[in-house]
Amino acid sequence: MNSTVAFTFDPNWQVILGSTFMVRAMIAGVLISLSAGVIGYFVIARKSTFAAHAVAHIGIPGATGAVLLGLPVSLGMGVFALAGSLVIGILGKKASKREVATGTILAFALGLGLMLARLSTAASQQLQSILFGSILTVTNSQLITFLIFDVLLLIITAVIYRPLLFTSVDEQVAQAKGLHTQALNLVFMALLAGSVTIAVQAVGTLLIFALLITPSASANAIARSPRSAILLSTVICFVSIMLGLLFSAMFPTPPSFAIVTVSTIIWCVTQVVTRSKR
Amino acid sequence: MTLLDSNTSIVVFHDAAVRRGGNLIWSNGTFSIPTGTISAIVGSNGAGxxxxxxxxxxxxxxxxxEVMVLGKPAGVMNHSLGYVPQDYASDIDSNITAEQSVELGLYGSRFGWHRLTKKDKDKIHWALLHAGIADKAKYRLSEMSGGMRQRVAIAQALVAEPALLLLDEPMANLDIAGQRDLADTLSLINSELHVTIQIVAHDINVLLPILDGAIYLLDRHPHYSALSDVMDNDLLTHLYGTEVEVISTPQGEMFIRPDPAVRHHAPASHFHVPSSQQDPEYVMTSARKNNNE
Known part of the structure; x- marks a missing residue:
């Protein structure tokens, strides 16, 4: 066991950046940013940040279970995240009503994920990349899945954009105007499950907050309209992933850490800037 | 329901009853509300x-x-109804601005893509203007006070050109000046834009100058009467469950206050009038002040 701390600049970082796995990671970064930017805005507007965090964790037993059965990790993760998000969606939009239920399901799912991981060495080896992400191991078939999801997400969001925004601003008024708020909420929660599933690839379930929600919070502080906030949060998310990858090529740091760090720094700057403006 | 009713009455209740969770809220609701009027919806807490x-x-x-609204069963004509909730967007976490919120009143319930035309933008400005909040069009809702957000909600309702505007306790969080301003705004919306208005209100004193009538929930039955019939000591005492009396000032203004003769025996009320001061003008301002607590 080598316990010395080695933190040195890697002079070959340009070679690393040009390698196939890095290029695939960058493409994944683009696809993840597209979904995270759109969904993140609505997660915040709908006060569903805890739900987003929970959905990621509910996916863990699905992911470790999938490894046990020899199925793709993303598939297991996606199915459990979808089921979890729909259950949370049925609990209603009012956060106060559902937080205890959501937290309880979250804890149980996490425990179940650990239990399933213990059942095989393959699953327990996977657990760390599920928790902390492994953007450098993303495969071509995963990229195609991400792309298909992004296209679906963008089409569906374009269609439901205004009603979704309307129900996010004031559910009562939207309901009085004849919108089916519960159906819209379930569609949104399903899209959230998909976005979480693909963003987990980059930073893992534990750090997902920093990629799905933090960029949108930064954008919200600056942008003057919902649409520009969505665009800006996509850009911030993209910049976070790219700078994170660059940093992890130069120094021996996990990409997840570098990505989350960039996202957090940007958030801190936006908070300081908007506070000082007031 | 006859055709005549639908021409002169914007809302028609016929033997209507509602239960929630097995409990009867109210029943035997049979009345109609004339088009073009402003009415209050009054009753004690929990009356429905x-x-x-x-x-x-x-x-x-x-x-x-059955309940018919604009000649159709309730719920059918909601695109012609404006609804202003009690605490519009009170816990907002979106960066949406006042004018963007009003835009949702125009297209918020439509799916698909809509480009905002110059005409739409003019209409949004028109709605903000009539709601008295045009100067704050670029403000974020999250930066606004409750009273300002309420005016945005009114603009959001107006932009869809409603025939009927429903407001849930709009006076609840306003100071005296704010209550009077809002009453004036609603009165103008009624007279200039020909919008029928219904206002849920705990206390109707500030609304009395603009009201035409009231829906009152008495003994678990809703009724509607013209204001002159509602301003009755016995009826209001029964309605509020505490002794109140109607006072007319020499200037022709009316207001409601607790009956000073029985105030020591009456259950705790939010009215409190010092007995040494019986000048109507003083009592009126005093009552208004106390309502605002």
């Missing part, structure tokens, strides 16, 4: 005032009878 609004919006099913 908000329930009545939700019934008119078609959000709560009746257990008996």
């Amino acid at each position: 005032k908000t329930t009545l609004l939700n019934v008119e919006l078609g959000l709560l099913p009746l257990t008996q009878g």
